[in-house]
Amino acid sequence: MTIDSVPDTTFEIKVPATSANIGPGFDSLGLAFSLYLSLHNPTLCAVFDRSVTLEYTDPQNNQGLPLRPSQNLITKTAWYVLRCHGYLAFPRFVAITVTNPIPLSRGLGSSGAAVVAGVLLANEVAGLNLPKDRLLDFALAIERHPDNVSAALLGGFVASYLRDDDTASNTKALEGPFQPNDKINSHTDAFAPSAVAPRMPPSQVSRHVSLPWSAGIRAITVIPQFQLSTAKARAVLPQTYSRADLVYNLQRLAVLTHALGQSSPDAKLIHEAMSDRSHQPYRADLVPGLQVLLTTMVPDTTPGLLGACLSGAGPTVLILANDHFEAIAQKACTIFAEYNVATKSLILDVIQDGSTCKPCSATQ
Numbered sequence: 001m002t003i004d005s006v007p008d009t010t011f012e013i014k015v016p017a018t019s020a021n022i023g024p025g026f027d028s029l030g031l032a033f034s035l036y037l038s039l040h041n042p043t044l045c046a047v048f049d050r051s052v053t054l055e056y057t058d059p060q061n062n063q064g065l066p067l068r069p070s071q072n073l074i075t076k077t078a079w080y081v082l083r084c085h086g087y088l089a090f091p092r093f094v095a096i097t098v099t100n101p102i103p104l105s106r107g108l109g110s111s112g113a114a115v116v117a118g119v120l121l122a123n124e125v126a127g128l129n130l131p132k133d134r135l136l137d138f139a140l141a142i143e144r145h146p147d148n149v150s151a152a153l154l155g156g157f158v159a160s161y162l163r164d165d166d167t168a169s170n171t172k173a174l175e176g177p178f179q180p181n182d183k184i185n186s187h188t189d190a191f192a193p194s195a196v197a198p199r200m201p202p203s204q205v206s207r208h209v210s211l212p213w214s215a216g217i218r219a220i221t222v223i224p225q226f227q228l229s230t231a232k233a234r235a236v237l238p239q240t241y242s243r244a245d246l247v248y249n250l251q252r253l254a255v256l257t258h259a260l261g262q263s264s265p266d267a268k269l270i271h272e273a274m275s276d277r278s279h280q281p282y283r284a285d286l287v288p289g290l291q292v293l294l295t296t297m298v299p300d301t302t303p304g305l306l307g308a309c310l311s312g313a314g315p316t317v318l319i320l321a322n323d324h325f326e327a328i329a330q331k332a333c334t335i336f337a338e339y340n341v342a343t344k345s346l347i348l349d350v351i352q353d354g355s356t357c358k359p360c361s362a363t364q
Contacts, residue, residue: 011124013039015117015355016155017102017348018109019219019311019318020147023256023274024249030109030151030158031318033219033348037113039074039121040097040360052078052094062100073111074098077118081138082126083197091126105227107312112148115139120357133204141201148312150208155354159257160208212261213350220319221311222293222332225342228286233313236282245277252276265322267299267306274307274320287315289339293332304328 017035021027052069056062069075075096082090102110119138123130130138132153139149146160256273259266284291290310297319299305304324311318321328329345336343 010041010360011039011357012041012360013117013120013124013355013357015113015120015152016351018112018148018151019107019221019316020109020145020151021276021279021310021312022318023280023307023309024252024276024278025147025159025256026249026276026278027145027147028159028161028253029257030147030149030160031219032151032155032158032351032354033108033221034351035101035108035346035348037102037110037117038099039117040099041094052090052096054096054098057097057099058101062098062104064104073114074118074121077115077139077142078122078125080142080198081119081122081128084138084200085122085126085128086197087126094121094125096121103223103316105229106223107228107310107314107316108221108223109148109152109312111230112139112143112145112152115143116149116152116355118142120355124357136208137201137203137205140205146206146208150206151354153355154208154210156352157211157213157260157350158208159211160206162206163204211257213352214260214262214265214322216322217260217265217306217320217350218322218325219348219350220321220325220329220332221346221348222317222319222329222336223344223346224287224315224336225344226315228313228315230313233279233283233286236286237279238282241278248275248277260320265306267322270306270320271299271308274309276309279313280310283310283314287317288341289336290314290317292339293317293335296335297328297332302328302331308332 014036016032018033019031022029022031052075054067054069054072054075066072102108102113104110116139119135122128123135136150136153139153140146143149144162146162150158150160252273252275259270259273294308297305297308304321305328306320306322308317308319317332319328319332325347329347333343333345
């Protein structure tokens with residue numbers, strides 16, 4: 001693609017927060033929520049400049065995230081996609097403003113959202129016009145968890161799997177594309193023109209299917225005010241499982257995927273079907289109060305509640321409900337407070353549209 005053919009428009013990219021696992025659906029089910037990471041490119045540059053800058057509108061909520069494009073996951077992912085398509089620099093100047101209310105390392109898909117945003121950024125600035133399935137291939141080349149990534153890109157309630165057995169994040173794909181230039185400023189990098197283009201990811205890295213979702217079911221996310229890395233949460237899991245535990249999860253997974261799509265949700269059925277033996281029992285000690293919440297907050301004693309589980313690897317708890325949302329959120333926060341765990345809660349809708357990239361008004 002020539003420079004003249006590169007789109008020169010401003011845009012806004014929105015990527016939803018997600019929850020993975022949803023009880024027994026370990027590494028296979030994902031939900032997209034009405035809480036968005038957004039990238040805004042509000043300025044057109046009159047002088048041709050092929051650098052990229054990055055800033056966050058609320059640095060307090062995003063502490064620890066690097067602002068250098070060579071280190072930030074969003075821009076590193078974008079550059080990976082651009083390199084795969086033969087670009088030796090960003091096609092044009094991009095000044096990115098990031099608004100990110102998705103809590104970091106809380107089990108709400110913050111890293112998956114950043115990767116999807118980076119893929120969409122590259123697709124937009126270079127005018128690649130990649131279809132969604134191909135965008136998903138590039139995202140999964142970096143973030144090897146299709147439950148979060150598929151839900152973030154596609155929206156809704158999604159079941160997915162990788163077509164190979166490698167679930168390790170492919171951080172090597174992001175190595176070596178940058179040459180920092182401190183003379184520009186602390187938030188700008190120049191890209192190394194000699195960087196060797198990485199290998200294109202294969203097509204159809206994963207398979208996915210969108211599942212029906214009952215319109216009246218909303219998500220209550222109860223978010224402890226401490227971080228829990230996915231690596232730490234994975235480290236406590238066993239290497240093998242008994243046949244009994246495997247059958248237990250498979251039976252409930254089969255029922256749950258249908259129960260959540262019924263027009264009149266069966267609270268007791270959903271609550272039982274959201275039980276899990278693959279990860280939650282092993283992670284309970286990492287989230288004080290979790291086990292008490294899961295055993296005491298049941299439909300018989302908590303009107304409106306359908307089911308509860310860890311959101312992703314935690315520590316956030318996902319509660320599905322179809323009424324009395326505020327009361328349920330308060331009850332869950334009170335349980336955590338008894339274990340000296342500060343929390344906040346968000347009541348969110350399950351959104352069907354997924355990630356978007358739309359033109360917006362610009363300043364010169």
